[in-house]
Amino acid sequence: MKPKILFSEQQKFTQWWLWLLLIAPIVIIAYTLIPPTIDVPNPKNSSFHLDPSNDIWISLVIMLLVLLLFLVMRLNTTIDQVAITVRFFPFFKKSWEWSEIQSANVVTYRFVGYGIRISGSYGMVYNVKGNKGLAIRLKNGQKYLVGTQNPEAMQQILNKITT
The missing domain is CATH 2.30.29 (PH-domain like)
Structure with a gap:
């Protein structure tokens, strides 16, 4: 018996500042990655164009995994x-x-x-x-x-x- x-x-991690530290870099990287993958560069336009490398995508995946870990950790x-x-x-x-x-x-x-x-x-x-x-x-x-x-x-x- x-x-x-x-x-x-x-108990879970509920501190607002911790979540800000975890989410802010993900938002910044996602903001820099998503437009270049959607937009087709215009050869007539000479504006700056970011070509995302695999390293940035790998960094984003790692940050998302860390975020997921903090979501399930208790x-x-x-x-x-x-x-x-x-x-x-x-x-x-x-x-x-x-x-x-x-x-x-x-x-x-x-x-x-x-x-x-x-x-x-x-x-x-x-x-x-x-x-x-x-x-x-x-x-x-x-x-x-x-x-x-x-x-x-x-x-x-x-x-x-x-x-």
Whole structure:
């Protein structure tokens, strides 16, 4: 029988500035690529004409793939009576049973970056946004930090489990 889920959270990258950084170069390159492929150059017209190379098309495809990756990427955190499970889709899934965990606390931290990072203070960091997260310390000394947008609910569940 599956253990009852006590806490579940799904986070995605929703920062406007991040999407602007991802979409702006695609729009600029597409704007420079599309007119030359549609327009037939007029030999009588001596105006500038861009002939798109394969490199630009390859760059556009790579940028579109990165955009697609950010669209599907998500951080799922689940806490049940048996374990804490973190899935950073499409990269990995990790689970720590309570018997392996020395401590698990919700903390407020300084900026540690987004995505998957290594921090001197928190060990391996999985963060999508914000400055609050679940700091996990395992009995073997490994440390993890998992970002959360719902720290109060997470702390309530941790209090129930650890007492």
